[in-house]
Amino acid sequence: MAYWLLGSSDASETILLTHGEPAWSYLNRRMIGPLLLRGYRVVLFDQVGFGRSDKPSRRTDYSYERHVAWNEDLLFHHLDLHGITAVFQDWGGLLGLRVAARNPQRFDRLVLSNTAFPTADMSFEGVDYIGEGFFGWKQFVFNGGLAGSGKIGGLFARAALGPSCPDGLSPEEIVAYQAPFPEDRFAAGAHVFPELVPTGPHDTTGRPQTEGGAANRQLWAVFESWTKPVLLAFGENDPVLGKCDSIWRDRCPGTRGQPHLTLRGAGHFSQDGGGEQLVKAVIGFVDGAGQSKL
Secondary structure, three states: OOEEEEOOOOOOOEEEEOOOOOOOHHHHHHHHHHHHHOOOEEEEEOOOOOOOOOOOOOHHHOOHHHHHHHHHHHHHHHOOOOOEEEEEEOHHHHHHHHHHHHOHHHEEEEEEEOOOOOOOOHHHHOOOOOOHHHHHHHHHHHOOOOOOOOHHHHHHHHHOOEOOEOOOOOHHHHHHHHOOOOOHHHOHHHHHHHHHOOOHHHOOOOOOOOOOHHHHHHHHHHHOOOOOOEEEEEEOOOOOOOOOHHHHHHHOHHHOOOOOEEEOOOOOOHHHHOHHHHHHHHHHHHHHHOOOOO
């Protein structure tokens, strides 16, 4: 697993920046500089199958449980991180929220951006939280939408829009997103990840996934009593997971009284289109409003 430890190990705050699929830590490039200038320690890592991390070529090598274990091994057994402010986006949250629920003593604050903690239980999660935008994405990938030369870079060229990149991405940025996947054989993780989301019976693709749902459902009890600060910063134009902030407002005490914001003009890849808004919110959250009210 590739990871980066930036800034002083003596910094008073540790900020963990995550990424989703099919991105890598490069997604957070707009946020790193301002966080370091603030004097924070910044930690990033690439999920297995993405970025500079190893990329098993068999799709069966990828599972929700295995990725959670890899995350915990890196963050706690290897890096021994404590006092974390985690910025969870997309799969960074699908995995990271289980990691946080299993290891709450390691985390001081959470920032959730375009992510979910699905349970494969329609009566709990509800179609309004993970709706047709996600299922359209899942079907797109299943049909080979990411296969072929330059397809992943092209996806970011179309999707990474917003005030932070009003003219779209530069050719160099598009190449950087494609770089971890020079051939399809390196992209097994990108192709299989949508099929790992515990969607349950309301999966309109006809391929419902239940693995991981029961564990997440049990761990929701942790978040229903979680009083550490939780900031919601979802993209205004995210068609994939953009409605998932509602369940956190309803069920997680840590969200109450926090300065939640909508990232204006930003889509699913919030660190690109809304990166400047997001990093400003993170700094304000850590420095002031995100202090625990206990």
